[in-house]
Amino acid sequence: MQRKRIAIIGAGPSGMAALRAFKSAERGGTDVPDVVCYEKQDDWGGQWNFSWRTGTDRYGEPVHSSMYRNLWSNGPKEALEFAEYTFDQHFGRPISSYPPREVLWDYINGRAVESDVKDAVLFAHAVRRVEFDSESERFTVTVDDLRHKATITEVFDEVIVATGHFSFPNVPDFEGIGTFPGEVIHAHEFRGAERFAGQRLLLIGGSYSAEDIGIQSHKMGARQVTMSYRTQPQGFAWPDGVDEVPEVARFDGSVAHFVDGTSREFDAVVLCTGYLHHYPFLPHESRIDSPNNLYPDGLYRGVTWQKNPRLHYLGAQDQWFTFNMFDAQAWFVRDLILGRFALPDADERQAHIDEWKSAYAEVATDEAAVRFQADYIRDLIEQTDYPMFDLDEVVATFLAWKADKKVDILTYRDKAYPSVMTGTMATVHHTAWMDELDDSRERYLSTQLDADEASEPVS
Amino acid sequence: MQRKRIAIIGAGPSGMAALRAFKSAERGGTDVPDVVCYEKQDDWGGQWNFSWRTGTDRYGEPVHSSMYRNLWSNGPKEALEFAEYTFDQHFGRPISSYPPREVLWDYINGRAVESDVKDAVLFAHAVRRVEFDSESERFTVTVDDLRHKATITEVFDEVIVATGHFSFPNVPDFEGIGTFPGEVIHAHEFRGAERFAGQRLLLIGGSYSAEDIGIQSHKMGARQVTMSYRTQPQGFAWPDGVDEVPEVARFDGSVAHFVDGTSREFDAVVLCTGYLHHYPFLPHESRIDSPNNLYPDGLYRGVTWQKNPRLHYLGAQDQWFTFNMFDAQAWFVRDLILGRFALPDADERQAHIDEWKSAYAEVATDEAAVRFQADYIRDLIEQTDYPMFDLDEVVATFLAWKADKKVDILTYRDKAYPSVMTGTMATVHHTAWMDELDDSRERYLSTQLDADEASEPVS
Numbered sequence: 001m002q003r004k005r006i007a008i009i010g011a012g013p014s015g016m017a018a019l020r021a022f023k024s025a026e027r028g029g030t031d032v033p034d035v036v037c038y039e040k041q042d043d044w045g046g047q048w049n050f051s052w053r054t055g056t057d058r059y060g061e062p063v064h065s066s067m068y069r070n071l072w073s074n075g076p077k078e079a080l081e082f083a084e085y086t087f088d089q090h091f092g093r094p095i096s097s098y099p100p101r102e103v104l105w106d107y108i109n110g111r112a113v114e115s116d117v118k119d120a121v122l123f124a125h126a127v128r129r130v131e132f133d134s135e136s137e138r139f140t141v142t143v144d145d146l147r148h149k150a151t152i153t154e155v156f157d158e159v160i161v162a163t164g165h166f167s168f169p170n171v172p173d174f175e176g177i178g179t180f181p182g183e184v185i186h187a188h189e190f191r192g193a194e195r196f197a198g199q200r201l202l203l204i205g206g207s208y209s210a211e212d213i214g215i216q217s218h219k220m221g222a223r224q225v226t227m228s229y230r231t232q233p234q235g236f237a238w239p240d241g242v243d244e245v246p247e248v249a250r251f252d253g254s255v256a257h258f259v260d261g262t263s264r265e266f267d268a269v270v271l272c273t274g275y276l277h278h279y280p281f282l283p284h285e286s287r288i289d290s291p292n293n294l295y296p297d298g299l300y301r302g303v304t305w306q307k308n309p310r311l312h313y314l315g316a317q318d319q320w321f322t323f324n325m326f327d328a329q330a331w332f333v334r335d336l337i338l339g340r341f342a343l344p345d346a347d348e349r350q351a352h353i354d355e356w357k358s359a360y361a362e363v364a365t366d367e368a369a370v371r372f373q374a375d376y377i378r379d380l381i382e383q384t385d386y387p388m389f390d391l392d393e394v395v396a397t398f399l400a401w402k403a404d405k406k407v408d409i410l411t412y413r414d415k416a417y418p419s420v421m422t423g424t425m426a427t428v429h430h431t432a433w434m435d436e437l438d439d440s441r442e443r444y445l446s447t448q449l450d451a452d453e454a455s456e457p458v459s
Numbered sequence: 460m461q462r463k464r465i466a467i468i469g470a471g472p473s474g475m476a477a478l479r480a481f482k483s484a485e486r487g488g489t490d491v492p493d494v495v496c497y498e499k500q501d502d503w504g505g506q507w508n509f510s511w512r513t514g515t516d517r518y519g520e521p522v523h524s525s526m527y528r529n530l531w532s533n534g535p536k537e538a539l540e541f542a543e544y545t546f547d548q549h550f551g552r553p554i555s556s557y558p559p560r561e562v563l564w565d566y567i568n569g570r571a572v573e574s575d576v577k578d579a580v581l582f583a584h585a586v587r588r589v590e591f592d593s594e595s596e597r598f599t600v601t602v603d604d605l606r607h608k609a610t611i612t613e614v615f616d617e618v619i620v621a622t623g624h625f626s627f628p629n630v631p632d633f634e635g636i637g638t639f640p641g642e643v644i645h646a647h648e649f650r651g652a653e654r655f656a657g658q659r660l661l662l663i664g665g666s667y668s669a670e671d672i673g674i675q676s677h678k679m680g681a682r683q684v685t686m687s688y689r690t691q692p693q694g695f696a697w698p699d700g701v702d703e704v705p706e707v708a709r710f711d712g713s714v715a716h717f718v719d720g721t722s723r724e725f726d727a728v729v730l731c732t733g734y735l736h737h738y739p740f741l742p743h744e745s746r747i748d749s750p751n752n753l754y755p756d757g758l759y760r761g762v763t764w765q766k767n768p769r770l771h772y773l774g775a776q777d778q779w780f781t782f783n784m785f786d787a788q789a790w791f792v793r794d795l796i797l798g799r800f801a802l803p804d805a806d807e808r809q810a811h812i813d814e815w816k817s818a819y820a821e822v823a824t825d826e827a828a829v830r831f832q833a834d835y836i837r838d839l840i841e842q843t844d845y846p847m848f849d850l851d852e853v854v855a856t857f858l859a860w861k862a863d864k865k866v867d868i869l870t871y872r873d874k875a876y877p878s879v880m881t882g883t884m885a886t887v888h889h890t891a892w893m894d895e896l897d898d899s900r901e902r903y904l905s906t907q908l909d910a911d912e913a914s915e916p917v918s
Contacts (some may be wrong), residue, residue, distance in 0.1 A: 055630075189514055
C-alpha cells in the first residue's frame, strides 16, 4: 500500500511543530506518511526569520515576517516553552524571561535541527494553488520553485496550512492620509525605531503592535509618541512623551484630527491596525473567513476544516499561547492523519464546534480568554501523547505578566518567571531592557560584560 | 458556432489598449469575440491609478502602482499620444508637453470611457492561475473575486497578459543595509518627497527612477541628494546639492561606503534598482524570463508567446514608446485573434524573432534604441488598421527631449513640442515645473491664475 502524502504549507513555528510531530511519531516506531513542507522563504522560522526587506522579497513574493530588529519577546518565554524541548535543554543554563528575537529563533531552530527534518522542507517554494478533487479525494498542489524557476505539481492526501495570519496588513483608509507628507507604514513594514528619534510619531491602533512599537520608539528617542485607539485606550502608565488619543477623524497635511476634536501635528505614522487572514492559494470555499479571534468558525477542534477534514490549519487562532499551542495542534492533526483516533462524523464535529463557540461567546475578560485558550489546548493534548503540562500555571504566568505591564510598561521585561516545564527560575538579565541597545544573541548570552556595561538589575 | 472567449489580465494602459482594439473592430462591423478583462485593483489605469498605499492593498494583494503623488510625465506627451484619440480630442485645447499624473490618467480614462468598455472589466478580480490544456487547446483561468470573496473558474481560447513589469521591485542586498537606521524603501514604495526636506538622501540606481526621485527630492527641499550608479553616471548637469557616486560597497550604521573608497552619512535610502518580470499566475514555462530590454526572448513580434501562440503579452518590453506602442501591439494581437492574417508556423516565427534579436544586438546607443523601437512599432502597425503615424518624427521628439535634459534637468519639463498626430503646438505651462507645488489636474488646467501665482514662462 502506498504511503499517504502530506503537504505542510509554511515552515514557521506551526509548520515546524507539524514536522516535529511526525518525526516524534517516527522515532517512536510508527510508520509515518511522506511529509513535504513548502516554505517560500530561504530559511525557516516564519515571523522569527527576520528580514530587513519590506514589501516583496528578492523573488517578488510578499515578505512574510513583520519582525523588527529590536523586538524582544513581549510575553514571558515561560508561557510559550515547548513541553518536549525546554529552554534548559537548548541553552544548558537559565536565561531571562524576555529574550530578544535572535534568541527565540535560536530556540525554535534548535529543536528543528535536533529533529533532523530540514530535508523535508523545500525552501524558496511558493505554493500557488491547492485544489481538492472530490472524486479521488486528493489535493493537487501547484508550487513555484523560486530558485530554479520551475513550476511543479504534486498530489497529496492531506494538506496542513501553516502560513499564519500576521503577514498581510489590514490597512483602513483615512480621509487625507494620501497627502500626509511624512512616512506612512504599517507595523508589518516597521524594522526599527532609530529613525523616529526626535520625531512626533502617530501609531494608529490600540493593541500589541502599537504598544510595543510605541515603547520601542520612546526607547530610541522619539520626541512624542501618540497612540490612537478605536474602542478603548490600553491604559498603561505611559512615560512622559507617550500618550493615547481616540480615533483619527481625518488628516490635513501633517495634522491629524481626532474624533474628540483635538488635533496634533506628526512627522510619521505607523498603522498598527492588525492583519488579514489571506490564503490566496486556496479557493475561497476552503478559506477561513474570520476576524482574528480565539475560535475561528469552520474549524473542528480549531484545526480541521469542517467542510473538508483532509484540510487542516495550524495557528489560525488569535494567540495568547503560541509555540506550545501550535505543538498541541500539530500533535492532534498528526494523530488524526495517522488514524490514531477516528474522525467523528460531520454532525458530531459541528456539535463540538458549536459547543466551543458557545463557550467562547461567554468570554468577557482577558483572564477568561487566557483560560479559554488553556482549556482548548488541554482538550487537544488529552487526545495525544504530547506531554501534558500545567496549563493553569501558564495562565498564572500570563496574569502576572499582565499585572507587571500594568505596573510599569517600561520594566516588565526585566522580571523573571519560573519554567512551568522544568521549574527552573529565569535569570534576571544583566542589563535592564530600557538600557539595552544591543539586541544580539551574542550580547544577550554574554556573561563577561564589563562592569560599566551592565546596568543595575531590576529585582 | 460558439464565439471565442478572450481573457485580458490587467486593465492598465496595455489592457485598456486591448479593450479599445476589440471595440474598434466591433464598431467597424466585425463580429468580435467575448472579451473579459480581469483587474485586481478597484479602478483601471495601472501605474496611472495612484494609491497612497504601499505593500499590499485592502484585499491583501500586492499594490500594483509605483506612482507618486508629485509625478509629472518625464517624457513629452507628444511621444506617447494615441494615433486615434489625440490630446486635442480629449482636452479640446492645447496643453503643455509634460502633464502631471492626474492629467495623463484623465487622458487614458477618457479614451476608455469613450470606448464604452467598462462592462468588460471585472474590477477587484485577482487572477490566481492560468492553465493551458493542450488537448482542448483552451485555458482555464482561476480568479478571486476579491469583493465577493468567491473563487471563479472560466475557460478561454486565448489569454492576453497585460500586467506590466514595473510593479515587483528588484531589490539587491547590500552588506550592512539591515542595520541602516533610517528609512529604506524601493522606488515602488515612494509616494512623495516632502518628508526628505532637510535630509541627506541616498538613491541607489542610475536610471529614470533615481533621476526623477532625486530631482523631486531636490525640489522638495532635500539637503543633499546622492545617486549611486553601478555602470555609469547619468551625467546630467545636476544642481547644487545633487551629485553622483559609484556603487555602494557596504553600509556601516548610517554611513554608506562606496567602491571608490569614499563614504557619506545618510538619513534615508531609496532603492531605484528596477523591477522584476513577475507572473505568479502562470506556470514558469509560460513566463517571460528576461532582463528588462527592448526585445525579450520568446515573443513573436514582441507579443505572442512562441511556445504557445494563444498566449500573448502586451507591454513586456522596456519602453521608450508607451501608450501608442501598446496600441500597435494590441491591434496586432487583436487581428491575430480575429484571424485577419494567418499565424506563421513555428519555424517562420522563430526566424522572425531571431532576425529582430540580431538587429537588437547591434543597438549600441540610446538613439539606436529609440529607432529600433520605432521600427518595431512600424512593423506592427503595417499589419493592421491602426493609423500609421510619423514614427521618425517621434524619434526626433525623443532626441530633442534627451538634449533638453542634458542642457538642464530642472527645466526640461518647461519645454513645448508639436503633436505628431495633429501638428498642434503644446502650450508653455503657466508655471515653471520647479515652482509648481500643486500637481492637481484642476490647477494644471486652470487658466484663471492670479498674476502673482504664475511664474514667468520659460521659452
